[in-house]
Amino acid sequence: MIKVENLHKSFDDLDVLKGISTTFEKGQTNLIIGQSGSGKTVFLKCMLGLFTPEEGYICFGSESYEELTPKKRRELRKQIGMVFQGGALFDSMTVEENVMFPLRMFAKATKSEMLDRVNEVLKRVNLTNANHKFPSEISGGMQKRVSIARAIVNRPKYLFCDEPNSGLDPRTATVIDNLIQEITHEFEITTVINTHDMNSVFEIGEKIVYLEGGHLAWEGNKDLIHKTNNKTVTDFVYSSNLFRKVRVAQQKGY
Numbered sequence: 570m571i572k573v574e575n576l577h578k579s580f581d582d583l584d585v586l587k588g589i590s591t592t593f594e595k596g597q598t599n600l601i602i603g604q605s606g607s608g609k610t611v612f613l614k615c616m617l618g619l620f621t622p623e624e625g626y627i628c629f630g631s632e633s634y635e636e637l638t639p640k641k642r643r644e645l646r647k648q649i650g651m652v653f654q655g656g657a658l659f660d661s662m663t664v665e666e667n668v669m670f671p672l673r674m675f676a677k678a679t680k681s682e683m684l685d686r687v688n689e690v691l692k693r694v695n696l697t698n699a700n701h702k703f704p705s706e707i708s709g710g711m712q713k714r715v716s717i718a719r720a721i722v723n724r725p726k727y728l729f730c731d732e733p734n735s736g737l738d739p740r741t742a743t744v745i746d747n748l749i750q751e752i753t754h755e756f757e758i759t760t761v762i763n764t765h766d767m768n769s770v771f772e773i774g775e776k777i778v779y780l781e782g783g784h785l786a787w788e789g790n791k792d793l794i795h796k797t798n799n800k801t802v803t804d805f806v807y808s809s810n811l812f813r814k815v816r817v818a819q820q821k822g823y
Contacts, residue, residue, distance in 0.1 A: 570595050571616065571727065571759055576625035578611055585611045586622065587783040595726070595759040598750050598773045602764060603780035604805060610731070612780065613763045617649070617729060618642065629727065647675045650720030650758075652730040652749075656712045658704040658719075664691070665700040668719045675723055690718040694748060710741035714748065721752060728753065730762040734769060742766060746773050767806055770794065779805070 571593040578586040585608050593599040601609050614620045616627055618634060626633045629645055637645065650671075658667050665687055672683040691697060694714040704712055713733060720728060730749060734742035750773045753760040762769070770777060774791035779802050787802045794806060 570628075570630060571761065572628040573616070574625050574628075576612070576615060576622050576627065578608075578615055578620055578622045585783050586615070588625070589780070589783075589785045590625075591778055591785055591788060593759055593761050593776060596754060596757045597760070597775040598753050599759070599761045599776040599778070600764055600770060600774050601761065601778050601780065602770060602805070603786075607780040608783040609763050609780055613729060613731060613761070616761065617651070618646075647723060648726040650723065650725035650728045652713070652716050652720045652728070652733050654732040654735050656704070656709075656716045658712055658715060660704055663701050663703055664696065664707070664715050667704070667715055668722055671719060671723050686722060687718075690722050691715075693721075693752070694718045708741075709736055710744065713737065713741075713745050717745075717748060717752070721756070721758075724756070725758060728758045728760040730760065730764075732764060732766075733762065734764065734766045739768065742768060743772065749773070750775075770806065 573592070574590050576586050576589040577584070589612065601612060603609050611620060615622050626635055628634070632641070634642070634645070659670070662670070665684075668687045668690060669683050672678060672686060676683060678686070688700070691699065694717055696711060696714055696718065699707060699711065699715070704715070707715070733745055733749065737745065746769050749760065749762070752758065764770070771791050774794065777789055777791065777794060778785060779787040781801055787797065787799050789797065794802065797803065
């Protein structure tokens with residue numbers, strides 16, 4: 570679980586986060602949505618420890634990040650997996666080497682043990698025959714699955730995903746969504762996803778946080794978001810003609 574309380578973050582005279590409080594439970598997919606400039610990326614980077622808030626605190630489990638010693642922060646970092654927007658794979662490394670990279674950094678294991686773990690997670694993301702391929706030799710969807718495998722190879726308690734469906738076609742994006750949700754449930758991970766993809770919201774939005782102008786304007790789940798009368802939320806979520814038609818059909822009971 571991650572608990573955020575009264576989080577404030579500014580840059581010079583610009584207030585970006587303005588008192589955000591929420592909780593992300595383990596074993597479920599927690600989505601952060603909102604317009605560009607709403608504070609989503611800054612919020613995510615605060616939880617990752619890349620930005621230090623001026624006020625408020627972030628608790629991982631029962632421990633406040635701000636109160637952790639440098640040693641405990643390093644230990645916490647080992648428990649965090651990250652799926653980057655562009656995949657962020659090392660072009661000069663094979664799939665196997667990319668996935669093994671966190672193990673080389675953090676794990677105290679033999680080469681054989683690390684390879685066994687790499688093969689285990691590659692099998693979990695359905696990439697059993699890709700070990701010796703380079704990122705340039707595989708599709709964008711496969712690259713995202715490699716990124717997910719790398720993120721979970723150290724058995725993290727917390728998984729952060731920044732626009733994991735960026736650049737993918739709708740069918741592949743759904744595969745990635747489902748994979749992230751399956752892994753979240755299977756390993757009881759606290760997963761936080763920063764996304765613009767409304768398909769993701771409706772498919773895997775077990776907890777949805779909507780930010781507007783640095784404030785938490787709404788929170789709920791994919792079922793409640795269909796029923797909310799919060800105009801700011803509905804204008805954003807149903808901004809496309811397709812989703813507006815879907816909502817009208819739902820309201821009419823089709």
